[in-house]
Amino acid sequence: MSGGRERKKIFPEGIHLSKRSGLTLAFTLLMVLVGLFALWSLLWPLTIAKGNVRIVVQSGSSFSEVADALVREKVVASSLNLKVLAGRSGADKRVLPGEYQFRRGMSYTEALDVLRRGPIKKVFTVVIPEGFTIDQIADRLKARTEVDAEEFRRLAKEGRTSDHASSALWSYDFLESNPGSSLEGYLFPKTYRIDEDTTADEFLNRLLAQFEKETSSLDWSVAKARNLTVYEVVTVASLIEKEAKIPEERSLIAAVIYNRLQMGMPLQIDATVQYILPMKKTGLTEDDLKTASPYNTYLQLGLPPGPICNPGLACLKAALNPAEVDYLYYVLTDSDGRHAFTSSYEDFVKAKQEAKKGLK
Known part of the structure; x- marks a missing residue:
């Protein structure tokens, strides 16, 4: 009888251990599935969008900005996932500026491969400050872009007399009163993005078109x-x-x-x-x-x-x-560029004498 009682005592305990093992096994399988899903979500897209899209990465853009742009264009589903993978592989350290072509619905690894290969077309950012002359713009183009700077200089100065200028350069209404051949004054200062295929003629047209846009609301x-x-x-x-x-x-x-x-x-x-x-x-x-x-x-x-x-x-x-x-007069009085203004020559002379004592 004592042996029987031992077996009855052990049997429930065996059943209890089996349930615990089952729960452990189920939990382990769940974790494996979660891990596989996480891996799958990292490597494969969660978007069904189709078609190709071109994205321009500007000079100085962070990888986070690039990742956000890829999500906006439905290339990938999660910028976080892309940044995680990029961080592990070092792909987030440097993305070359330029134009890239992606396919919507790419896997994260495919998107990173596109970025690693570099742009299909280089894009340059060039700042044209207020007050630049044609020569200064041409020099900046030569230093920072692949636009033919000498062709730009020639077209901008010769304008309508140049055999190489397109008729579009002089089709703007605001140029009707221009009696000369130079486009000085109409090359609107701004920050421009220029790709490697942009010609001097095309860039001149962009500058003139920007002048037209910016001045369209002015009261003449x-x-x-x-x-x-x-x-x-x-x-x-x-x-x-x-x-x-x-x-x-x-x-x-x-x-x-x-x-x-x-x-x-x-x-x-x-x-x-x-x-x-x-x-x-x-x-x-x-x-x-x-x-x-x-x-x-x-x-x-x-x-x-x-x-x-x-x-x-x-x-x-x-x-x-x-x-x-x-x-009628003004004279520089301060090192920050400030002037004194007068209506009479006598006051102008006095202001000039004061200025000679030393700019502040």
């Missing part, structure tokens, strides 16, 4: 009231761009220019002399001011023959909205 009635053409307003804006360093002085300098024009006074703007010199100087000499050129506003009355740089929107607005003041 002031120009008509002053009997000025678009070309002359752009010329005034270019003078303001070179002279004004403080934003609030733009409209004041515009007023000085218009006031002097109205009174038949020479503009005597240093920037017009700098424009004709082979190299920019920190200060002009008496000989510089005597340089024979239609652009020298110390020797010539009226506006120079054309713009001396490519002005930004703020200076174009100032040229169309000069301050209502009677100023």
Whole structure:
């Protein structure tokens, strides 16, 4: 009887151990399945979107930004998963800027392979600052892009007289009043993305199209009231761009220019002399001011023959909205570019003498 009791005691315990083992086994299988699913979600897409898409990676973009762009375009489903895999393989360390082609619904490993191979087309980011001249833009293109800089320089300066320029370059309405062949003044300053196949003609068209877009909402009635053409307003804006360093002085300098024009006074703007010199100087000499050129506003009355740089929107607005003041003179008084404005020559001389004591 005692042996029987032992067997009855052991039997329930055996059953109990079997349940525990089953639970352990089930939990283990669940963890394996979860791990397999996690691995599968990392390696294969969770999106059913189809078709190809091209994505431009800009210079300086982080891998996180690239991953977010791939999710937005439905190339992959999760930026987190892509970043995890990229981090493990080191693919997130450096992605070359340029244009990439992906297939929507790619696996994460496939997307990373595309990034590792590099762009199908290089894309360059070039900043054209306010006040740059044609020559400065051409030099920047040469240094930072694959655009033919010399062709750009030639087309921008020769314009309609060039055999290589497309007719589209001169199809813009705002160029109707331009009597010359140069496009100086209309190459709108901005940050542009240029791919390796962009031609000089194409980039010029982009700059002109941007000028048209940016200036489309400007009120040109002031120009008509002053009997000025678009070309002359752009010329005034270019003078303001070179002279004004403080934003609030733009409209004041515009007023000085218009006031002097109205009174038949020479503009005597240093920037017009700098424009004709082979190299920019920190200060002009008496000989510089005597340089024979239609652009020298110390020797010539009226506006120079054309713009001396490519002005930004703020200076174009100032040229169309000069301050209502009677100023005729201004002199640099501060190292930050600030000027003193006067209506009389006597006050101008006093301000100049004060300035000679040393800029603040």
